[in-house]
Amino acid sequence: MLLDMLYIVLLVVKDCRSQIEHWKKVENDYESLQDRLRTLPDKLSYDIMVPFGPLAFMPGKLVHTNELTVLLGDNWFAKCSAKQADALVEHRKKHVKNTLDDLQKVMKNFQNRADFTDDLEKLTGDTGDFADIREEVINEEEVTKGKPRLALKPNSKPKQEYLLELEEDKEKKEGDEERTTGVLSEEELWARLDELERQEELQDERYRLDSTDTNGEDTTSSSEEEKEADGGSDVQVNGHQKENGWVPSSITSQMNGTNGSHPEDEEEEDCNEEAGNGLPTIYFSHTAEFKKVRINTGKNTTLKFSERNEQKAQAKRKKKSGKSNGHSPHESYKITSPADIYRVFVDLVNGEPIPRKSILKSRSRENSVCSDTSESSTADFEERRAAFGRSWSHDDATHSDTSDGITEEESPTGTSPRTNGRFEAFTGTVIEKDPLPCSIPHLTIAPPALPTIPERKLEEVGPEAPQEPPKRMSKFKATRLHQK
Amino acid sequence: MAEAIHKKLQSELEKYQQLQKDVSKSMSLRQKLEAQLTENNIVKEELALLDCQNTVYKLIGPVLVKQDLDEAKATVSKRLEYINGEIQRYETLLKEMERKSEQHREVLSSLQQEYQRAQGQAVGKV
Numbered sequence: 001m002l003l004d005m006l007y008i009v010l011l012v013v014k015d016c017r018s019q020i021e022h023w024k025k026v027e028n029d030y031e032s033l034q035d036r037l038r039t040l041p042d043k044l045s046y047d048i049m050v051p052f053g054p055l056a057f058m059p060g061k062l063v064h065t066n067e068l069t070v071l072l073g074d075n076w077f078a079k080c081s082a083k084q085a086d087a088l089v090e091h092r093k094k095h096v097k098n099t100l101d102d103l104q105k106v107m108k109n110f111q112n113r114a115d116f117t118d119d120l121e122k123l124t125g126d127t128g129d130f131a132d133i134r135e136e137v138i139n140e141e142e143v144t145k146g147k148p149r150l151a152l153k154p155n156s157k158p159k160q161e162y163l164l165e166l167e168e169d170k171e172k173k174e175g176d177e178e179r180t181t182g183v184l185s186e187e188e189l190w191a192r193l194d195e196l197e198r199q200e201e202l203q204d205e206r207y208r209l210d211s212t213d214t215n216g217e218d219t220t221s222s223s224e225e226e227k228e229a230d231g232g233s234d235v236q237v238n239g240h241q242k243e244n245g246w247v248p249s250s251i252t253s254q255m256n257g258t259n260g261s262h263p264e265d266e267e268e269e270d271c272n273e274e275a276g277n278g279l280p281t282i283y284f285s286h287t288a289e290f291k292k293v294r295i296n297t298g299k300n301t302t303l304k305f306s307e308r309n310e311q312k313a314q315a316k317r318k319k320k321s322g323k324s325n326g327h328s329p330h331e332s333y334k335i336t337s338p339a340d341i342y343r344v345f346v347d348l349v350n351g352e353p354i355p356r357k358s359i360l361k362s363r364s365r366e367n368s369v370c371s372d373t374s375e376s377s378t379a380d381f382e383e384r385r386a387a388f389g390r391s392w393s394h395d396d397a398t399h400s401d402t403s404d405g406i407t408e409e410e411s412p413t414g415t416s417p418r419t420n421g422r423f424e425a426f427t428g429t430v431i432e433k434d435p436l437p438c439s440i441p442h443l444t445i446a447p448p449a450l451p452t453i454p455e456r457k458l459e460e461v462g463p464e465a466p467q468e469p470p471k472r473m474s475k476f477k478a479t480r481l482h483q484k
Numbered sequence: 485m486a487e488a489i490h491k492k493l494q495s496e497l498e499k500y501q502q503l504q505k506d507v508s509k510s511m512s513l514r515q516k517l518e519a520q521l522t523e524n525n526i527v528k529e530e531l532a533l534l535d536c537q538n539t540v541y542k543l544i545g546p547v548l549v550k551q552d553l554d555e556a557k558a559t560v561s562k563r564l565e566y567i568n569g570e571i572q573r574y575e576t577l578l579k580e581m582e583r584k585s586e587q588h589r590e591v592l593s594s595l596q597q598e599y600q601r602a603q604g605q606a607v608g609k610v
Contacts, residue, residue: 069541069548073527074520074563076556077541077548078534088530095526 002121009114016107023100030093037086041066135284196337203339344476486602493595500588507581514574517567524564531557 043065050060068085069077080088335341531540531553540556541548551559 072530072540073523074560075543076527076531076551076560077543078531078538079541080534080538084534084538087533091530091533092526 002117002124006114006117006121009110009117013107013110013114016103016110020100020103020107023096023103027093027096027100030089030096034086034089034093037068037082037089041082133282133284192336193338196335196340199336200339203337342476342480344474486599486606489595489599489602493592493599496588496592496595500585500592503581503585503588507578507585510574510578510581514571514578517571517574521564521567521571524560524567528557528560528564531560 044063045065046062048060048062049057052058066081067079068082069079070085070088072078072088335344534540534553536553538553540551540553542551542556542559543549
């Protein structure tokens, strides 16, 4: 339709142009006529070559040079002098000028329309109504909301307890270590489940490979486990071949198709990280802040996931590890599967990360995730972050056998807590979108990365290598263990 | 059944086309009238520029007939009025024709639908 409009407009413009040309010629003719009229009465008679038919001329004389018979129009003539004729011509010229002006105006209007249509078309591209909307993702490791996953079992109840869906808070991170995860919508949860499952699979391998910490591990593993326990897990995790575990975020419209891109990093608004397919691109940038993910890290503390921190973490992590992609926005807690959650929420018992039986349960004070974080966060925070994407698996791997053991441990334990958790009363508060007051103990899964960034940092700074393995277990695990 | 509808459709179509032609003819006539209108306006203005001394001629066939300036002015004014009247007439005529063509269009579309239905049925039956 745009094309048609454009065509019509262009036609009109062309028509206007031709008409303008015509009238300009007329005007020129009148001008030369006026000149002739002015010079004609100078002489009484002129010797001229009179045209004699179409092919011959004859010498003759032009007399009565001041007597002119002027055609007034519509078969009316008037005899007048040259000067009078001149006046008449002037009057006509006025008319011609008016016409010309009108035409010019019309042409300009239509030209504008044509230009506009042109621009519009360019904008929309040849594809018509499609435009590629891109948002430049500066920090790829941003919080991503839960990836939309196809729930193969739509009837299965997604676990609400985990706050798998980390909703992006618009609050600024105040540096608290509380995190609340929003409640994912069902579909998203399923999507997340799928994703986490896949990630879990990958993680096992990664554990061996990666040497970064596993803040996210626990969380992701726990989340994975939980999700598995949920019985769901037929859900396909989309695009989660990514190593990044990421805290399931909330309702963002994560693209399923963001394989390879960083779903986690995507922000709320449907930032499509994937390249457009040659369509006109609209660059979009959203300014929402990440929501904080609050995770109950046991000790009635919730880790607040600040996007900013996560972004920072992510950025750092990214730098550190080239691999992470689509890392969890949350710092080191990349929860991409239920298992991750468990991994993250590790109870720290005697410095050992012990997987928690149920992350739903509030951990004792000592096993707060925060503290666990310390455990798990003792690992280099950066590393963890970096690893987060690789996540839990990496962490495990780096950590060595303990981690592996833990991972394995987690799985079974994860299942049980998961199942337990599934059927246990949820004693905490599910943080959906409203950030819960910190004072309320809630069972939320705080991606380990989150909790206390300062804490973690400390911890990270602290014993790194040696502690990493234990840390990898993550607070969640520890908490879990402790709880058990 | 389909055949009858088909025939009806054809006749309606023809009528509609005829109507359209009339409409376009009227349109062109009207446009001509409008051109004459502008021309006569110019003549009127130019006559006003002249004074009594100039003789005014009217071209009737191959003959230039002398006219009085005032007479000429009057004639031109009358002609102008006449042209305006004609334009009005044509306007109404055009509107009427447009309305009729609209009706015909509707009839045509309904007939077409019927025809298609009949066709469908025929095909179905077959």
